[in-house]
Amino acid sequence: MKFSTIGTSWITEKFIESAKTFPDLELESVYSRNEEKAMAFAKVNGAKHWYTNLQEMLEDGADFVYIASPNILHAEHVLTLLEKGKHVFCEKPLAYTEEQMKRIMALACDKQTFVLEGYRHLFSPNYQRLKDNLSKVGKIRSALLQYIQYSSRYDAFKAGKISNVFSKEFAGGALMDLGVYPLSMTIDLFGEPTDVAYYPVLLNNGVDGSGTLIVSYPEFIVTIMTSKIAQGTIPSEIHGEDGTLTVDHIAPIEKISLSKKGSKEIEELAIDQNELDMVYEIAAFKKMVEENDTELCQAYLERSLQVAKWTEKARLANDIIFPNT
CATH class of the missing domain: 3.40.50.720 (NAD(P)-binding Rossmann-like Domain)
Structure with a gap:
């Protein structure tokens, strides 16, 4: 081809x-x-x-x-x-x-x-590992997914130089640039939600520098935190009645941990992946x-x-x- x-x-x-x-x-x-x-x-x-x-x-x-x-x-x-x-x-x-x-x-x-x-995150071996082990946490009750990454272009924005990723004219902003990663994962894992509510932090040109997206399902809520104006350090988690899956990062996923209810043991699920994860x-x-x-x-x-x-x-x-x- x-x-x-x-x-x-x-x-x-x-x-x-x-x-x-x-x-x-x-x-x-x-x-x-x-x-x-x-x-x-x-x-x-x-x-x-x-x-x-x-x-x-x-x-x-x-x-x-x-x-x-x-x-x-x-x-x-x-x-x-x-x-x-x-x-x-x-x-x-x-x-x-x-x-x-x-x-x-x-x-x-x-x-x-x-x-x-x-x-790319939805086609990686470690994402498949996450999906394969999702049932082990039991009935899903909540999830917190974050993609909070300080943009190399934000300093320029503050100095008055607006790049495409911080411009509404180019369909930029935190939700469209980063938030779509955890949202696509949410929809892939759990199907179509019943509703969403977005709480953005707007910059002076009206574009969202960061925001929290609440994704509603009949029996649980997924909270998505996204930002291009701060740096996150916390992992993402999916909480079930029988356990919790913890993911180090949305894209790429390099570490997945499974904690079962009533057990102090943590099962590590991730495998080595190609550094060129677009493959x-x-x-x-x-x-x-x-x-x-x-x-x-x-x-x-x-x-x-x-x-x-x-x-x-x-x-x-x-x-x-x-x-x-």
Whole structure:
């Protein structure tokens, strides 16, 4: 399979590095709106071609395209690629409204193409270990999931230089940049919630620098804490009537502990993983396309639809409004 990339940030480089571990994946071309960046990125990463015109890139021989453009452009780029019959691997968030997701799902079905939202944590071996052991804690009663990570761009924001991740114009903010990781995990583990409530800490431009998302289910609550303006140190936990699962970090998961009720023993569940943890989501995407697994693709897209639906509700309730909504 040949692939192209949109975006020239570190995450695209990491994707290419991970993809190169698969002997049957080949980088065909790269795209950037900036000619100098496109040329340099192609040279460094070994792409055959580079483009500054997206329509021209769509005429090359790539089977799928990896998207790591600014959040605000994801849905537009996905729809453009699907229209051309390209399979799509898109960094999160795939879309920031429920309507965008429905359009993507309909077009993917019409064009018989595959789309995957890049949630690397949900495809890792240690996440599967977490899922496999979830029943051991018994009936779920609560969970606390945190992704609190001080952004390297926050100091610049305080100095008056606003980057995409701190801009509503580019669909940034803590919820969309980091909060979608624990929310996607919550939905993957427990299904669609009955309601959400978001309590953001808004910066002076109206974007959420941090926030707490309360995700409601009939018999338990999941509390999600997310921030780009502070650094977290506490683990995440899932609490059941028979025990507790403790996770060191949402992405990547490197340590999982199981504590059973009435026992002082702690069972360590995590295994060693590839440091290039994007290889797991790439493998899943590749297998899905090669096996023409439309049912699995639909399941992945339904999860993405739920993330878009509930983050949109959370944002709109707090007047965090992105363009084109």
